[in-house]
Amino acid sequence: MREILFRGKRTDNGEWIENHTVVELRDGQKYIPNNSAPSGLKINENGNIVSFVALFHEVIPETVGQYTGLTDKNGMKIFEGDIVKAECDLYHGENKKERITRIGTVIYDKKFCQFGINVAGFSKCYVLNRWKGDYNEVIGNIHDNPELIETAAKPADKNIAQSGVAPATENFELMED
Numbered sequence: 734m735r736e737i738l739f740r741g742k743r744t745d746n747g748e749w750i751e752n753h754t755v756v757e758l759r760d761g762q763k764y765i766p767n768n769s770a771p772s773g774l775k776i777n778e779n780g781n782i783v784s785f786v787a788l789f790h791e792v793i794p795e796t797v798g799q800y801t802g803l804t805d806k807n808g809m810k811i812f813e814g815d816i817v818k819a820e821c822d823l824y825h826g827e828n829k830k831e832r833i834t835r836i837g838t839v840i841y842d843k844k845f846c847q848f849g850i851n852v853a854g855f856s857k858c859y860v861l862n863r864w865k866g867d868y869n870e871v872i873g874n875i876h877d878n879p880e881l882i883e884t885a886a887k888p889a890d891k892n893i894a895q896s897g898v899a900p901a902t903e904n905f906e907l908m909e910d
Contacts, residue, residue, distance in 0.1 A: 735802030741792030
């Protein structure tokens with residue numbers, strides 16, 4: 734079973750915070766508790782919780798992302814919103830292949846209930862859990878490093894870029910529309 738973990742960027746100092754819990758208020762604001770801060774639980778004589786004290790940090794709602802349960806080649810946890818770089822094989826016919834590098838954004842695909850990678854220049858999405866850890870690396874995230882996506886390499890074959898059809902690869906699997 735994978736670890737359930739969330740990450741968000743604090744509004745007060747811009748630092749990232751991780752925890753197993755995210756609290757969302759009615760107004761849409763989100764809070765993540767601080768694991769390192771002291772907390773307290775007060776229980777009455779009947780064994781009921783009467784108060785709970787924990788230090789929560791307000792986070793920027795759009796920065797909250799879930800941990801995918803996967804790590805990159807450096808052991809770094811991969812979250813929604815991360816920008817990853819991966820090597821894959823682009824096939825030209827039956828026996829001819831070329832090693833290429835792609836940059837993409839980690840997303841959660843609600844239609845297929847799984848994490849995926851939106852790769853620059855392609856209209857389809859790669860299934861994240863099919864990636865081999867030795868071939869991918871977190872290089873940033875969409876909140877701190879949006880320029881990494883804007884300047885991402887495009888496919889070598891212009892016909893592939895125009896058609897939106899991604900290459901068949903050994904290390905990736907395509908999600909269907």
